[in-house]
Amino acid sequence: MIRVLLVEDSPTMRHHLRESLAADPELQVVGEAADGAQAVDLVRRLRPDVVTMDMMLPTMSGMVATEHIMAEHPTPILVVSSADRQELFTTYNALAAGAVDVLEKPRGDASDADWGLRLRSAVRLVSRIRVITHPRARLDGRGRPPASAEPVAEPRVGDLLRVIALGASTGGPGALTELLRALPAVFHPPVLCVQHIAASEPFAVAFSDWLAGQTGRDVSYAREGTPVGALGGRVILAPPDRHLTVRDGVLRLSDAPPRHSCRPSVDVLFESIAAEFGPSAAGCLLTGMGRDGAEGLLRMRGRGAITFAQDEASCVVYGMPREAALLDAAAYVLPPARIAARLVEMQPAGSQR
Known part of the structure; x- marks a missing residue:
């Protein structure tokens, strides 16, 4: 089973996520959060395999919740977001902080016909990713990756880089x-x-x-x-x-x-x-x-x-x-x-x- 935590403040959208995932018997919704702070707490307690994360949340935004999760309990995060310009920029901030993929929310038009299938495929894909404590999300300095121990060769002397x-x-x-x-x-x-x-x-x-x-x-x-x-x-x-x-x-x-x-x-x-x-x-x-x-x-x-x-x-x-x-x-x-x-x-x- 792939254990999924849903993070979404809209009850209607949470229901749609839950119903879409239920079509795959190997995807199990183990918890639901309506705000970022609750999401961080549920990740700590439930240790899901995947988190679906909305960006615009009350109390603590999806962006801040992503930073906390990736610093404290690294978990594959699929951002499920709208294509609103402000939300797009927040989504990329979350990807830079360690979220691994993004899926646009249903648009309410013909493009929604296979949305559930795309959601299930995305959840399966991100569940296979072994995430790290992300360096952008270290909050108080935790999780910084060690400096590379690779030997460093002498700089090349020759052609100018074009x-x-x-x-x-x-x-x-x-x-x-x-x-x-x-x-x-x-x-x-x-x-x-x-x-x-x-x-x-x-x-x-x-x-x-x-x-x-x-x-x-x-x-x-x-x-x-x-x-x-x-x-x-x-x-x-x-x-x-x-x-x-x-x-x-x-x-x-x-x-x-x-x-x-x-x-x-x-x-x-x-x-x-x-x-x-x-x-x-x-x-x-x-x-x-x-x-x-x-x-x-x-x-x-x-x-x-x-x-x-x-x-x-x-x-x-x-x-x-x-x-x-x-x-x-x-x-x-x-x-x-x-x-x-x-x-x-x-x-x-x-x-x-």
Whole structure:
């Protein structure tokens, strides 16, 4: 049995959640909470396998409840939220604090036909994730992951980095925020990023604004035909359901078939970067479930690029980085902030501007 705690202040929505989960005999609702403080207490007492978390709650918000849960009794949290803009930003804050996935609440239209099935699938998926005490949610300093013990090689001397390629999935919002915040404002190479977001388009589209607010950087979605040389210092995201590549020095967007069930795919981006930039690129594969990006990172390393994988201690899900480590695709295995520091070190003096 997968034991589920429902956190939702609306009795009608709690009933809908309960009835939807009841269709699967292996999903058992073990408790219900109408506010964040009650949710934190029930997680402590019941130790559920999964928490479904609303964001807009009385007494203690879903965001604060997520921080407490991930600091005190780490539990896979599925955010069940509306696509209201304020709630979207709170949802991404919760994902950065350790929640592992998001499902949009029913809209009241034809898209609701398979909502119960999507809820049950999401609950099953997040129940398999071994979560950590999240570093963003340490409240009073508890749960900080130890510093990576990986040996650090000497900085590479050679080509100037012309582009950074990042890939992330589950846990990515927090890891991306940590890495980008650690880059100085004058860091010039553009950062091209694929972040898997298993949610509706409103959630995905709002991600660029949220990430810009968290990091203070210029973040936007890729546009077909933009020259990479014109993107200095900017963070460019693959749009929802489009592959992002670089060809002949410009951004390309594609509706090609998914790779590893993913579109956008990290592998697709990394492979194009390997072919286009070779040793003048860096690739970073961050937290996430599955194996998307591992082979592409190996391709980048084979073409002389500098490659990184996030270390296990700081990952929400050590899936994609683990696959890269198994392939020996990553020259460095480090937490996000140290990846950023190494990228800065690898830029020759005077080249940051």
